[in-house]
Amino acid sequence: MxxxxxxxxxxxxxxxxxxxxxxxxxxxxxxxxxxxxxxxxxxxxxxxxxxxxxxxxxxxxxxxxxxxxxxxxxxxxxxxxxxxxxxxxxxxxxxxxxxxxxxxxxxxxxxxxxxxxxxxxxxxxxxxxxxxxxDAVANSLALSGVSNPVTAVLLNFRAYDTLLEMGVLLLALLAVWSLGSTPDAPPDDQPVGGVLALLARLLTPLLLLVAGYLLWVGGRAPGGAFQAGSVLGAAGVLLVLAGWRLGRRFAQLPLRIMLVAGLVLFMAVGLFVMLVGGDFLTYPHASAGGLILLIEAAATLSIGMILAALFLGIRPDSRADQ
Amino acid sequence: MAIDEVVSILLLLAGAVFFFAGTLGLLRFPDIYTRLHALTKADNVGLGLMVAGLALQAESAAAVGKLMVIWLLVLLAGGSVAHLVAAAARRRGIVPWKR
CATH class of the missing domain: 1.20.120 (Four Helix Bundle (Hemerythrin (Met), subunit A))
Structure with a gap:
């Protein structure tokens, strides 16, 4: 067999x-x-x-x-x-x-x-x-604040790499936005079909739930910020396809705050632990679990928004410019 | 061999037959609409039979629930996507095949 x-x-x-x-x-x-x-x-x-x-x-x-x-x-x-x-x-x-x-x-x-x-x-x-x-990871897993070795490596032992990855993702979005005036996808004359709108309405809450679950479970089992973020991003892509756009009120500052939140919070935590007396991104053992969840929550939001924004391709507020 | 194992194997085999027929249809049918028809049959009924067969072997009620959720999601996505693909093909002016 x-x-x-x-x-x-x-x-x-x-x-x-x-x-x-x-x-x-x-x-x-x-x-x-x-x-x-x-x-x-x-x-x-x-x-x-x-x-x-x-x-x-x-x-x-x-x-x-x-x-x-x-x-x-x-x-x-x-x-x-x-x-x-x-x-x-x-x-x-x-x-x-x-x-x-x-x-x-x-x-x-x-x-x-x-x-x-x-x-x-x-x-x-x-x-x-x-x-x-x-072996080294397994030996110091207890100090990391989480019990999933992958999350321990990504968010604690090698948090530096993950921080830079978030930066790369943000830079990619900046590059796409800088290319500027690429036209929106060739406009379909047909209004968006009822089936797609229905599908988006049914799946979006479920995708949000799954993203939250993946984020929460990441400390103990497979999951984490990137997986949860990409599920959020998928929800965003679905909404964009169904013709939904961010309202103008949210497309400016609130959107930008969400986009950078993950990176900013990550760096803030990294600098904060230096103030408390450690090295950059070396969390105190007692609060490591909480800090990792905090970073991952912000990172999930940012990754999801960045991925959806990449799919949209243009600055959501560009219509206001014209 | 317990009776539920026999039933499980029969259901899985029936599901495999549907997937095989669906694949055959996808490869051999003349146009996009008939191919979609074959494909969605395999996805919906074939996967349903597979899920039923696997549910009989599942260890816990939670596992059965997860299998059912997978099937329902594929039903929803498969049906919607088939509709969207067919609608897009019709918009492009692809005429359904006639004998």
């Missing part, structure tokens, strides 16, 4: 590679995006098989779900594919036919072979039982 999981894992792994190959080779962008979403879902399954449910949740929600939605939204804004994509492809084919691309490709293959050999050598020469850091 030990053969069955092996076969299952083998099929999963090979399907993943095949999907990756198909999606990279697809000239049709829409097809490539759909394959990318399928790739993300399969990847999440593989993380589950590798006993990494935290990563699986994040991959399914962010990698497959929200990135897929972002890519589709970008594709919708590119306009009809016949003008841009196919012309480029023809140009590529023409240059290959002239032989212009061929030596380049040979060099590329050679370079990749070297890289593959190097990687293979590196993997083969690894010590068979790498100790890793899991």
């Amino acid at each position: 030990t053969l069955l999981p092996l076969i299952f894992d083998g099929v999963l792994g090979f399907t993943l590679l095949w999907l990756a190959w198909q999606l990279l080779g697809s000239p049709d962008l829409f097809r490539a995006i759909v394959l990318f979403i399928a790739f993300g879902l399969l990847m999440a399954l593989i993380w589950v098989r590798l006993d990494a449910p935290d990563v699986a949740l994040a991959e399914a929600a962010i990698g497959a779900g929200l990135t897929g939605a972002l890519l589709l939204a970008a594709l919708a804004r590119l306009g009809p594919p016949s003008e841009t994509a196919s012309l480029d492809n023809q140009g590529d084919r023409a240059s290959v036919a002239e032989g212009g691309g061929l030596p380049f490709r040979r060099w590329l293959v050679a370079l990749h072979l070297v890289l593959a050999c190097g990687l293979g050598y590196a993997v083969m020469s690894l010590p068979s039982a790498a100790p890793g850091l899991s």
